[in-house]
Amino acid sequence: MTRKSPMTLSGEAPHPCGHCAFYQDSVWQPVEQSGVSTLARSFSRRELDEGEVLFEQGAESGGVYCVSRGLIALRSYQSDGKSTLLKLAYPGEIIGFRSFLDDGPHRTEARALVASRVCIVARRDAKRVVRANPSVLAxxxxxxxxxxxxxxxxxxxxATLSNKVRLTEILLQLARHHGARLEGYVEMKLPLSRPDLxxxxxxxxxxxxxLVKRLEREGEFLFSGRRVKIAETVFDEDGGFGPPIAKRA
Amino acid sequence: MTRKSPMTLSGEAPHPCGHCAFYQDSVWQPVEQSGVSTLARSFSRRELDEGEVLFEQGAESGGVYCVSRGLIALRSYQSDGKSTLLKLAYPGEIIGFRSFLDDGPHRTEARALVASRVCIVARRDAKRVVRANPSVLAxxxxxxxxxxxxxxxxxxxxATLSNKVRLTEILLQLARHHGARLEGYVEMKLPLSRPDLxxxxxxxxxxxxxLVKRLEREGEFLFSGRRVKIAETVFDEDGGFGPPIAKRA
DNA sequence: CGAGACTTTGACGGGCATCAACACACGTGG
DNA sequence: CCACGTGTGTTGATGCCCGTCAAAGTCTCG
Known part of the structure; x- marks a missing residue:
């Protein structure tokens, strides 16, 4: 295909993740010269529209996927038609590694919740690189x-928290990724439909x-479709995991 | 069954897991001559009485633990005093690997539910062996x-099953490990206290x-303290998960 | 035998699933 | 411009299941 890698003038192939914001923590970061060309050969990017599927449940592993932009939902479908949202993968996260590592079919479906970009290292060469470089496996x-x-x-x-509390925690967590700080409150557009939530x-x-109505009645949340406003007080008192939100007030 | 002998020729140290029933699947099985002496040096066994703690939540990693006999419960304690039983580890299973791999403190407590034996490879040398032998890491x-x-x-x-159904499934799973088949039913002694269950x-x-009373009323379970009888019909119709079951397409 | 721990039973209230009907936005086509 | 269908989210009614508190029952081991 097209090799649109950023060139280094030294004549050697550049590391395909070299310009990525997550390069330092990339699983491929430890790969050195000899492996970089293998890596670059099987490296590709894929742009996904909202709702588009990256891989299906039951499909064979296509390799190692790294979320570069957007948000990917990993969902498990059951034989009775029910489904469960198992994980939201944000930029910097690796997905599909379960299937890659055990050479089995994907046990979850990966679908973009918003327009996203994913970097892919195809299976065969990914295996090769992992074998050659144990620190990648680490x-x-x-x-x-x-x-x-x-x-x-x-x-x-x-097992221990009420659904109401779990919902607030998830909302706060989402706000940390998608929220914008305004005066007195944090606002965000939910990346999830109501059924997904x-x-x-x-x-x-x-x-x-x-539950949403109860949260609104208690005064610290305000919903309008997918828009949510959260009182700053609740937002700040939350212990908080995950990266801090971008401030663009 | 091609079982290659772990026995070695004159003078060489034998593989410490060589005589173990789980040797073929042992994480240490790929270790060859050069590593075996390192392995043997840090290898130890520990006998645990019922209720005895193998490692505490919050403690530093002591290495890699492999259950050899009995049953170990991994439990997480919360700041509010509540606890959750996260996993039951049967012989052949590795525990403590989470803490070992990321060099952080244990996030769970490991406690023997019945008299048990655990094989331990101390951390320092375990790290050394893993570094020298990537297939152990794999x-x-x-x-x-x-x-x-x-x-x-x-x-x-x-998320999808009722508590009653989940209880039945857990009982059937336990019966697969602890049950004895008698005429028309399967009987076992629960390795768990009621609070743990x-x-x-x-x-x-x-x-x-x-829930127990409801199961009894429906006729296919019979409880008496820790003794449980399960109708053979229920036991057999269970598709089940757990070790001895093969997956369908 | 008796004390303490474990287990069960009862009463009560609240949360959730389920089924059904309704509100609302958005698009198409008449 | 409006009628209409569709997909999505909300509201209402009902019954079950579960958590909680309290009390009684049971087991176990000294």
Whole structure:
């Protein structure tokens, strides 16, 4: 295809992730000269429209996917038609590694919730690079650990917290990524539909609607379609994980 | 079954896992001569009484633990005093790898539910062996994947199934490990206290008691303290997850 | 036998699922 | 311009399930 890599004048192939904002933490960062050409050969980008599917549940692994822009939802469909939103992947996160590492089919579907860009290293060469460079495998392993931690947190949260509290926490977390700080409150446009949001906390859409109304009645949230305003007080008192939100007031 | 002998020729140290029933799948199996002596040097076993703690939540990693006999519970304690049973580790399973891989403190407590034996490779030398032998890291990664899969299954189950159904599934799964087949039914002694069992499905002990009564009233379960009888019909019709089951397409 | 821990039962209130009907925005086509 | 269908989100009514508190029952081990 087209090789639109940023050229270094030294004559050697540049690292395909070299210009990426997440380069330092990239799983491919430890790859040195000998591996870079392999990496570059199988490296590609893909632009996804809102709602577009990156890979289907049950499909074979296409390699290692790294979210570069946007937001990808990982969802599991069951035989009875129900589905569960398992994870939201933000830029810098790796997805599809489960299937890549165990050579099995994807167990989740990956779909863009907003227009997104994903960087892909195709399977064959990704395997080759991983074999040649164990520290890449170590980095993949630490992504696995992060995924385990997140899953455990979710299991604990769903066992100990009320749905209302879980909803507030998820909203605050979303606001940290999508929110803009205005005077006195934080505003954001939800990247999720109501059914998806309901899935995320594990309730029916009707119940979600009622939870939303309860939050509004308590005064610190205000909803209007996908727009949400959150009182700054609630937002700041939240312990907070994840990266800080961009300030563009 | 091609079982290659772990025995070595004259003078060489034998592989410490060589005689283990799980040797073929051991994460240390790929270690060859040069690494075996390192491995053997830091290898130890530990016998645990029922209720004894293997490692505490918050403690530094002691290395890689492999369950050899018995049953270990991994439990997370929260600041508010609540706890959640996250995992039951059966013989052949690796525990403590999360802390080992990311060099952080344990996020869970490991406690023996029944008298157990655990094989330990101390951290320093375990790190050394992993560095020298990438395929050990690959095996650890696949244990991570298994843990991710299990966590996802649990998240999905708690989002889609009723507590009664989840309890039945957990009982059937336990019966697959602890049950003895008698005429017309399967009998087992639960390795868990009622509060632990309640934790496992995420309800209060009182609710568990009522669920148990409902199962008994429906006729296919019979409880007496920690003894449980399960009708063979229910036991057999269960598609089930857990070790000895093969997946369909 | 008796004390303490564990387990069950009862009563009560609230949260959630389910089914059904309604409100609303957005598009197309008459 | 309006009628109309569709997809999406909301509201209402009802019944079940679960958490909580309190009390009674049961088991176990000294």
């Amino acid at each position: 980095r993949l392993a630490s992504r696995c650990i992060a995924e385990i931690d997140r899953s455990h947190e979710r299991i604990i949260a769903s 309901a899935d995320l906390i594990g309730v029916q859409p009707e119940t979600l609607s009622r | 095996r650890l990664a696949s244990r991570c994947i298994a843990e991710i899969d299990r966590s996802h299954e649990r998240i999905i189950a708690s 309640a934790d496992l499905i995420g309800v209060q002990p009182e609710t568990l008691s009522r």
